[in-house]
Amino acid sequence: MSSTILSLKELTKNFGGLTAVDNVSFDVQSGAVMGLIGPNGAGKTTVFNLITGNYKPDNGQILFDDQEITGWRTHKVVMLGIARTFQTIRLFQNLSVLENVLAGCHCRMRTGAFRAMFRTPAGKKEEAHALELAREQLEFVGLREEAQSLSKNLSYGNQRLLEIARALATGPKMLVLDEPAGGMNEQETDALIDLIGKMRERGHLSYGNQRLLEIARALATGPKMLVLDEPAGGMNEQETDALIQLIAKMRERGLTIILIEHDMGLVMRACEHLVVIEYGRKIAEGNPEEIKENPKVIEAYLGTDEEE
Amino acid sequence: MKKFIAVFFPLLALSLLLSPPLFSAETVKIGLMGPMTGPWASEGQEMKQVLDLLAEDINSAGGLNGKKVEVISEDDSGDPRQASLAATRLTTKGVVAVIGTYGSSITEATQNIYDESEIIQVANGSTAIRLTEKGLDYFFRTCPRDDEQGRVAANTIKKLGHKKVAILHDNTSYAKGLASETQGLLIEMEGVEVVFFEAITPGERDYNAILTKVKATSPDAIFFTGYYPEAGLLLRQKTEMGWDVPFMGGDATNHPDLVKIAGNAAAKGFYFVSAPLPKDLDTPEARDFVEKFQKAYGHAPNSIYAVLAGDGFRVVTEAIKQTDSTDTQKIADYLHKEMEGFPGLTGKISFNDKGDRVGEVYRVYQVNENGEFILQP
């Protein structure tokens, strides 16, 4: 019934002496929501980077829609219908929310330098169409109101703010922060440093909204399949709920979704199929129920997770 | 933006304030275009010193036909584009003639501008042959042409009895022109062989690699057509290598700093061809000039091109005096046809129809053990 849309065959990637992805194979069914899970550093993001062409595999094959895409440049992979979000948020910080989404429309447009300079009717029509499409996507994720604001004005995780605020509320003479930057990228860490230094104003949009914007941009490329890398990272509970709904909505649009996530609640609720990797190898595959009971997975990952 | 305005406009006002005021019509204005900034700034600045001195001289003796002489100088930075702007600026200042500039391609960028405005131009350091081959009526030069200097250089090499000659230039328009002229003449001569011909990069400090390469061709003389800073370094580094091959230069090496850079020991025996220095001319004008320059600036004039600029100024003022006119056509005619054997600071001056200086100008100099430039008989 459901056909295979993506197929990974014996994929291997080495960085220097380290084998980040070791002989990983799995298939993704068309229209499915699949989760890729595993402990930190297991190689999940590397698998994604291989699929989207950010890295070239040392060995193995990637087939998408019955077409071999191994080693393709990213923009071609995107053209073909795989869009992604990044583990470390990568927005065009100084551009408006709308323009961020328009970046996604790019590959579905044709206007080149010549048409732009002489503003041909075809070019104008295409531009208007792209704007409409971009606004539709913003509407879909609920960010239409923010279209004109700069994306850098969207704030960082509310959870972390709360944590710091709570600590501050005790009226301390000294503040001790334990790994407040855990899981943060460079930009976030920089921002956090500023934050600790200044302890001041908050932005307009929450961190979760930044995530949504990224998804909107990805949707604008008109993908057949969506690759989401830790979409719920840094989100609060409500935001996570909204994301789960969004994933469901996207699925209704006929999209195939793969996601990496640490939030087990989200994975269990949103995914119908899971692949677990550890040390670059696939250790288990199956539906959430099966995975929960898989002893290897419990040992490697869930076991420690559930002890909390 | 406000801050910017706060900085910018006072600067603007200050610069306008410092611009020279408009002069009265009762002066004869003579322009000077030279490199006052940039790599050749020392030449341009000395050109200005020479002209200021000469103008003061005329003014203190009652002026030119009863009018004061005014020198208006503009900076060309040794760059063609800035030179063309400097030239256009001078054309708006009512100058009769312009002295300058240094460097053939820089001069060339301004020739049309002066010609179209009917202003006399007397170049002082622009030796490329083509400059006077265009039939421009208002263009003159007090420096001789490359072919003239090449002839003297080639004859000197022959006379000194060198058989295998290495020629080095620095790829500037002037040095390359002179090098090619000399090479052409040497090749035609019997018994002289050019064993090496290449360009160095001016402005560097270390020429050991080049000297090592030249040495491998074992020439018995080197002719360097570039400028004194490089010539001084070449001499010095050649001596450090323990290589005592005879070394000869063109007139761009005629500068006391050559000896300072090379050191007396290394410079000793260095030959160069050049228009004569004022100190070697036994004319009252030359003696007078050297004395006054010494008094005003504390040293003898360094650059031969600055002295040639002085000659440019002197021929122009002489022509104005003789024709009792500031009509440029009359002045040009006078310079072309009537000026004969005018006693310049660098020998007698006459011009041909093209505006080139005629007559045997070049002399041969050699550096003695005290670092002095001795005119060879």
Add this chain to the structure above:
Amino acid sequence: MEQFFQQLTNGLAVGGIYALIALGYTMVYGVLKLINFAHGDLFTIGSYLGLTLLTSMALTDKLGPFFGILLLAVMVMILVGIVGILLDQVAYRPLRESPRLSAVVSALGASIFFQNTIMLIYGASFHVYPQNILPRMVVNVFGLHIPMIRILVLLASVVMMLALYTFIQKTTIGTAIRAAAEDQGAAKLMGIDVNGVIMIVFFIGPALGGAAGLMVGLYYGQVNFTMGWIYGLKAFTAAILGGIGNIPGAMVGGILLGVIEALGAAYISIAWKDAIAFLVLILILIVRPTGLLGERVAEKI
């Protein structure tokens, strides 16, 4: 073959000086990611200050050539280092948070300013160091003529580079510099006074440039106000060749550039020497996009 080795020594002498200047570029770049285009002019200032101090204080007469020059070098380095700190405070510090290219333009403006300041103070003509301060001996080994002073210059460069390397690797301040170069934010959190580190870097880099200026003056004897531009460009090339921000890279790059120039002039063409050097640079960068010793950071995605 003899010519080859002779050219090699020629190239090493030139390269040593490039390397010393390149260190200044690379240190500043390492911490601030700024190409200090005024660095070449700091080098010029060093050679002019050296000349002034040498002639006005007659140190070599009082202390003998070795100690005289050593003291002179220390004074020049301190003075140029101070100029470096002032340069940073005036022209770069206000631009820390701005786009990187803004600071580059400020640096170019500072370069024009320095060059013309020197011209106005000292005049546009060439200046000449007194002769015979250093012994003019020529060493003859295996048929090669090597002036003693060239060996001294190379030796002095190498000693200064090793001293710097040790300083950076072994001392607390050196560690702070490396930390700030790695990640300024993290260094701040670790309690490192990053502004202090920047000041130290802007002292050491220009001081080394000033020392190079003094050496060029002593060795070649002739200085003028525009010379910093060419040396600066060559040294910047050397720093990139080795991998900018990398201290051993600047040394390797400088020496290599000097050797490439000498061999290019010897075996291909003198007139095309600089073009050959740039061509080699471009080819090396095509193969190794971050220079010879530059870290190849695979961007984290």
Add this chain to the structure above:
Amino acid sequence: MKDQRNLIYAGFALLLLLSPLFLNRYWVDVLNSVGLYAILGLSLNIIVGYAGMFHMGHAAFYAVGAYTTAILNTTYGVPVLWAMPLSGFLAGLFALIVARPIIHLRGDYLLIVTIGLVEIVRIALINDVFGITGGSNGIFGIDRPEIFGYRIRKPAQFFYLIWAFAAVTVYLFHRLENSRFGRALTYLREDEVAAEGSGINTAHYKLAAFVIGAIWAGMIGTVFAAKMTIVSPESFSFWESVVMFMIVILGGSGSIPGVILGAFLVIGLPELFRGFANARMLFFGAAMVFMMIFRTQGIIPPRPRKYPIDEATP
């Protein structure tokens, strides 16, 4: 605010248009120089300002255009302005060939390679490469341009030629900036990985930016050759590239009005400072530093692109 700005620009344009009527020949010629560099700055702005690539070798492309015109005119008698398309084309082709292998270099590594490029071109010109560039003499005796039999030679005539070209350039580049193409370059500048991940062929756009910038530099080379009647290697040194670079960054990287203002400042200030005689460049250097400190983003930084107002927004 927006209308006010446009009013200022319109007033400025009008003032500029009328300036030959009340300025003397010299100041008109200064404006010609400003105009040339404004166009050069705008062409460099595509590469540095929009696409964010560190390019300090633009004089190389400018040189290819100027020399093409000079050779076509003096050797083959092609009228100067007819040589313009070919000059632009060859400069663009040259950019395509040389930029291709180096386009993947990042930041300062690209910077030094482009510096190397302009130096190699200058050295090649001095050494009379292929025997067609005239060595250090350059090529002289280039004709003045002719439009409909009307010969252009006076500064005021060049003024209208140059500024008409500038106006066309501004018009076309403004459209380019506000198009899919312009946006792609901006995405590239902001985050290359994200741009590629959004489906933008970054390598293609980097190269396209270089080629378009080079085509314009080549065409302006034609005007330069016609105005100077001589082209020589001095005019295409590394320093020229630096001047163009300063124009873009000082005026406001990525901003058309900024770049034009940058040209006025970088080219105009040394002329205004002629009153300082030998110290004029000293003041210029100091002015550069201070202007940059006071306007760290450039004097007129680019404004965000405008899109039709979203009717859903209240």
